[in-house]
Amino acid sequence: MSGLAVLQLTDSHFLAEAHQEMLGINTEKYFLSVLRQAFEHGQQYDLIIFSGDLAQDPCPESYQRLREHLSRYNVPVLCLPGNHDDFELMQALLNTDMISCTKQRLFDHWQIICLNSQVPNEPGGYLANSELAFLEKSLQDYPQHHALIAVHHNCTPTHSDWMDTMMISNSAALLALLKNYPQAKVIITGHIHQELAQQVQHLHIFGTPSTCFQFTPTSRDFSISKTAPGYRQLLLHADGTFETSIGRLDLILHELKLDKGYASDNP
Ligand SMILES: [Fe+2]
Incomplete structure (x- = not known):
């Protein structure tokens, strides 16, 4: 079935120099592997959404290298900021x-x-009044269009205590607003470095694996998992229905080293 093909990439955590590692892994290497796999077998996309924490080191070099990598695929990319970004x-x-x-x-x-x-x-995350007003105006301006909303922080609990202290603190305001707009169908988020699928009212809410390291689902405290890096594909149909799936690299992150510089209170 045809539709609007979207690739979500998130939490690539680029470092200032290409050879650098965090937690013992080279985040850029896995980002490039994820990109290659997502485009395998002639897969095409109408849009890439990059949902934040593009850089761990938010310096020009990190963003310039990301720009070069993404430019090779000749697909429109929308980038939004995460807690680590400038x-x-x-x-x-x-x-x-x-x-x-x-x-x-x-x-x-x-x-x-x-x-x-x-x-x-x-x-942690928060949606300023200006963001909520922008969202509402966009929905009011195009009432006949189905809407997908992308935002870095999660807006519903993941049942991981340490992670849920950082979710969008006024997510109740977001969900209350969206209750009035049934054309808002999908929310996709980053930040949680794991797959998540929930439904609230008419909204389908999805969390997506990072392109580098993953957090352990439902862990009460900070915990990194050896699960493979990944991405999300969405196919948005004209009637407002959609299909979505997660792709992951076929590997286990054996080289992860938890003592290699990571602030667990700022994921
Ligand atoms: Fe992140």
């Missing part, structure tokens, strides 16, 4: 014909709305 720098550097930090894109039957849940220098 959004101003992202907007300055991820700004080509194909790659941007544009907050809204309209297709024939769907609109894509990207929200900024970043709180500068805080690991």
Whole structure:
């Protein structure tokens, strides 16, 4: 069945230099492997959504290398910030014909709305009134379009205590707003470095694996899992239905080293 083909990439945690590692792994190497696999067998996409924590080191070099890697695929990319990103720098550097930090894109039957849940220098998320107002206006402007909303932080609990202290703290306001807009069908998030699928009211909410290391689902405390890096594919149909699946590299992250510099209170 045809539809709008979307690839979600998230939490690539690029470091300042390509050879650098965190937790014992080279985050860039796995990002490149994920990209290669996502495009295998001639798979094509209408859009890539990059849902935050693009960089662990939010410096020009990190974003420039990401831009170069993504440019090779010639697919439009929308980037939104995570808690580790420098959004101003992202907007300055991820700004080509194909790659941007544009907050809204309209297709024939769907609109894509990207929200900024970043709180500068805080690991947790929050949606400012301006973000909620932007969301509501976008939905009001295009009532006939189905909507997919992308945001970095999770807006529902993952049942991982340490992780849930960092979810969007005013997510109740987000969900209350969306209750009035049945055309809002899907929310996709990053931040939690794991797969998640939930339904709240008419909304289907999905968390997506990081392109590098994963957190252990339902763990009460900070815990890294050896599960493989991954990505999410979505096929959005004209009638508002959709299909989605997770792809993962065929490996186990044996080289993870938990003593290799990672602040568990700022994932
Ligand atoms: Fe992350």
